[in-house]
Amino acid sequence: NHLKKYFPIHKGLLNRTIGHVKAVDDISISIQKGETFGLVGESGSGKSTVGKTIVRLTEKTEGEIKFKGVDLYTLSPQELRKIRPSMQLIFQDPYSSLNPRVRVGDAIGEALLDHGLVPKEEIRDRVLDVLQSCGLSSYHIDRFPHEFSGGQRQRIGIARALVLNPDLIIADEPVSALDVSIQAQIINLFRKLQETRELAYLFISHDLSVVEHLCSRIGVMYLGSMMETASRDELFKNPLHPYTKALLSAVPIPIPKLKRERIVLKGDIPNPADPPSGCKFHTRCPFAVARCKEEVPVFRDAGAGHFVACHLV
Numbered sequence: 001n002h003l004k005k006y007f008p009i010h011k012g013l014l015n016r017t018i019g020h021v022k023a024v025d026d027i028s029i030s031i032q033k034g035e036t037f038g039l040v041g042e043s044g045s046g047k048s049t050v051g052k053t054i055v056r057l058t059e060k061t062e063g064e065i066k067f068k069g070v071d072l073y074t075l076s077p078q079e080l081r082k083i084r085p086s087m088q089l090i091f092q093d094p095y096s097s098l099n100p101r102v103r104v105g106d107a108i109g110e111a112l113l114d115h116g117l118v119p120k121e122e123i124r125d126r127v128l129d130v131l132q133s134c135g136l137s138s139y140h141i142d143r144f145p146h147e148f149s150g151g152q153r154q155r156i157g158i159a160r161a162l163v164l165n166p167d168l169i170i171a172d173e174p175v176s177a178l179d180v181s182i183q184a185q186i187i188n189l190f191r192k193l194q195e196t197r198e199l200a201y202l203f204i205s206h207d208l209s210v211v212e213h214l215c216s217r218i219g220v221m222y223l224g225s226m227m228e229t230a231s232r233d234e235l236f237k238n239p240l241h242p243y244t245k246a247l248l249s250a251v252p253i254p255i256p257k258l259k260r261e262r263i264v265l266k267g268d269i270p271n272p273a274d275p276p277s278g279c280k281f282h283t284r285c286p287f288a289v290a291r292c293k294e295e296v297p298v299f300r301d302a303g304a305g306h307f308v309a310c311h312l313v
C-alpha cells in the first residue's frame with residue numbers, strides 16, 4: 001500500500017545528497033492466494049525494485065507491505081527469518097546465483113538445511129521430488145551448473161525456490177534470457193506448479209506477450225508510477241492508458257481482423273532522477289495535451305476493476 005522507494009543521489013567528496021531517484025513512487029497492488037499478478041514496464045520503470053522491497057532485499061522508503069495480513073516491516077529479524085521461506089525470488093539469470101563448484105542437488109538442499117525445515121536424511125528425497133516436479137530427474141541431482149542449458153538452469157532456479165514450499169513467488173524476468181520456444185516451456189511449468197500448489201506469483205516482465213499467458217491481473221508501470229491496472233482480459237481488450245496501448249500495439253496478435261494500430265513511442269524512457277512534470281509520460285505520449293505537462297493525473301477507478309492514471313480517460 002502506497003509503496004515508495006527512493007534512492008539518494010550523492011555528489012562530491014562529502015557525498016552530499018543532492019536529490020533522489022524515485023524508483024517506486026506510491027504503488028499499491030494486492031495479490032490473492034493462487035493468483036498471478038503481472039507487473040509490466042520498460043527497464044527502469046521500477047518493477048524489480050517493487051519485487052525486492054517486498055522480500056526486503058532492499059528496504060522501502062515509505063508505505064506498507066503486508067503478507068497474509070502481517071506488516072513485514074514490523075517483524076523482528078527472527079520473525080522475518082521464519083516467514084522468509086514462504087516468499088521466494090526467482091531471477092532472470094539463475095546461473096549467476098549458482099556456485100559453479102556446488103552440485104545442483106546440494107545447492108537446492110542447502111536452503112532446506114539453512115532453514116532447518118527437514119531432517120537431514122530426508123533432504124535428498126525432497127530435492128529429488130522438487131526436481132521432478134520441475135521437469136528434471138535423479139540424473140541431474142549430482143551434476144554441476146555448467147552442465148545445464150539455459151532452460152534447465154531456470155528449472156533449477158524454480159526448484160530451489162519451490163523446495164521451501166513458498167506461498168508467494170516473485171519472478172523477475174524469469175524467461176527473458178531464454179529462446180522463445182524454451183520460454184513457452186518455462187511459462188507452462190509456472191502454470192502447472194501454480195495449479196498443483198496454489199502458489200501466488202508476482203510476475204515481472206518487460207514483455208506483455210509473456211505475462212498474457214500466465215497472469216490474471218496486470219499492472220503497467222512507468223518511471224516508478226502505476227499507469228494502469230486491470231484484469232488480463234480487460235487490459236488486452238480495452239486498454240485505456242496511452243502507454244499500455246503503445247506496449248500492446250507491439251504485441252503480435254494471431255487474429256488479423258483484430259489488427260491494432262502500431263503506436264511507436266518517441267525516444268527512450270526519461271532519466272528517473274529527473275522525471276518529467278505532470279504526467280510522467282507526457283514527453284512520449286502521442287495524445288498529450290497542455291494540461292498533461294502541468295498536472296499529475298489521479299489514479300482512478302474506471303469501472304470493472306480497471307484503474308488508470310490519464311487525464312483523457
Ligand code: SF4
Pocket residue numbers: 241242243279280281282283285286287288289292297309310311312
Ligand atoms: Fe498522455 Fe496526458 Fe494521458 Fe499522460 S495524462 S498519458 S500525457 S494523455
Ligand code: MG
Pocket residue numbers: 043044047048
Ligand atoms: Mg528489472
